[in-house]
Amino acid sequence: MEILQSGTGELTQPFDLDEFRAWNRKKSRKLVDKVMPEAEAIGKFVYDGCYIGTELYGTVRCPMSLAREVVRQRVKDLRVCGQGVLELDLWLAAGLVKKLDITYIGLEVYGTSYALRRAVESGQVEKCVEWSNGAITWRLKAAAMGVPFLPTRSMLGTDTLAYSAAKVVADPFTGAKVALLPALVLDAALIHVHRADKYGNCQVDGITGFAAEMARASKRLIVSAEEIIPTQEIRKYPDRTLIPYYLVDAVVHAPYGSHPGEMAYLYGRDEPGIKEWVEMSKTAEGAQAYLDKYIYNLQGHDEYLALIGEDRFGRCVELREKRE
C-alpha cells in the first residue's frame, strides 16, 4: 500500500502485537483477590518512563485518587495519552510528563490550562503529538481488537494529522483516502468505576467514555472503585460487566475517588474545589502550594477524604444526577 502522507509526529509508544498477545497469554485467569491500597497499586504497576493513560477525564468519573498517588510517588518521565482536565494538570504541574499524545488538555469552562502552557512552552514536555479525541480512542480500539491500525475519515487534510503519527493511504478496496491510526498499547491505565468486585469485575453507570477500549488496550490496569461489591452481584448482572476481571491487575477502594469531579448518580462536581485548582494553577508557585496541600502533605486518599470533610461531600451528593 502506497503511503500518501505521514504525520511528522513521533510514534511515542511503538507496539508489537505478538508481544502483546504473549503478555496477555501469561496474564492470570484465576479469580484472585486484587484489592490493595493505592500506594501499593501505583508502586507495583506504574513506573518511571512508562506509557500511561487515564479514563474518563478530570471532572468526570476520573481516577483522581490514583492520579494524586502517582504525583505523591513522583513517578517520572511519563509518556501520557489522551485528554485531561485536573488529573493531567496535576501531573504536568508536578513535572512528571515527558511526552504527550495530546487530544485535549484544558480547564473546559474555565479555559486553557496554565499547567499545560507552562509545561509545553518551557520545553519541560519534550514532545506533543496531536490526535483528535476520536482518533486516540480508535487507536485504543485497534489495540483492543489486536490489530495494528484502524482507518478513519477524520483528521485528513489538517495539521492535526500533520503533527500526528498517522499515515494516509488509498483504501485498497475503493481507492478513497483514509488516515491509518496506529494501535496504542498502554503500559498502564487508571480507570475509576462505580463498582468492582475483589477480582476486578467492573460496572459503570452512565456514559462509558472510552473505558472499554482503554481497559483492553493496557498491559497493566489499575481500577479504583467507589464500592467493592460481592461477586454474586456481578454474576447476577453479567450484562453490566464493562471490564472483566482478567484485564485487571489491581482494585483500589476509593470512595469519592473522582473528587473534585463528579460520579454520575453518586455525587456532582465540587465547583469550589475545581475553581481552587483553576485559581491556584495560574502560577507555578500556586500550583505547587496546591500539590503540597492536597497531595504531598497527605499520606493518601483517606487523609484527603478527611481534609475535604463530610460537609463538602454531602453537598456534592445533593448535586448528583438523579434518576427520576
Added chain:
Amino acid sequence: MKEQTYSKTELMICVAARLFEDGATCFIGTGIPMLAAMLASHTTAPNLVPVFEFGGTGAILEELPRAVGEARTWHKGISALGICDTMENAQRGFIDYGFLGGAQIDPYGNLNSITIGDHDHPKARLPGSGGGNDVGSLCWQTVAIMQHDARRFVPTVDCVTTPGFLSGPGARETAGLPKGTGPVYVVSTLALMDYDPATCRMRLKATHPGVSVDEVLASTGFELLLPARVEVNAPPSAEELRLLREEIDTEKLYI
C-alpha cells in the same frame, strides 16, 4: 416600549441558537455551543437531539453542562454510551450539525485550537483538537461560534486543527474527507457569516443590531466577502434573554 439591554455574548448565543434545526442531530462542543443548544431546545428546536462526544445522546437540557462528559449531557437522554458510538455515528453520516469554538478562524473556516506560533516551540499552547477535528471532519454541516476580532479572524491560522474548506473548493474531498460536508456558518460577537459557494470564502450575511458593516470588516484580519445586501439580525427577545439569564447560565459562567 422598554429598551432591552444585552451583551454581545448574549446576542451571539441567541443568533447561534436560531440556527439549530428542530429534530436534527447536533454535536455540541464545550462552552458557548452548549448555551446555544440549550436556548434552541427551549425555543425553536424543542426536538433537538444533542450529541456530546463522550457518549450522551438526546439529553433533555434542563441544566447547563459544564463538561462534555457531565451527567447533564445525558440527562433524561436517549442513550448513554461511549465516545466510539458518537464519533462512529458521525463517521457513518448520522450527525447533521456540529457546533464548535476555536481560538482562530481563517477565510475558509479552518479552526485552530492547538498552538499560537510554531507547533514545536509555541508562543501559546492551546488545549488541542479534542473532538473538534472529528466534528469538523465528519458532521454534515458545521457552525463555528467565535469572539470577533482581528486576532481571531486571521488570514492563515497557525495550525489547522479542525478542517473548514481547507484551501478552498474541492480541497476537503481531495484530502479524503467525506463528500458533501463542511462549514456553513460562523456566528460571532459582531455578525453572522456564511460561505460563498463558488470560492468557499467567508462572507458576511447579517450584522448584529447596532454593528456597522465597517466595524465587522475592521475587526476581520482578512478580506470578508460582502453580499449584495447585508441583513441585520434580530436582537434577543425578552424571552430569549430571560431564558439565558434565569434558566440557562444561572451560575453566570459565560454571560
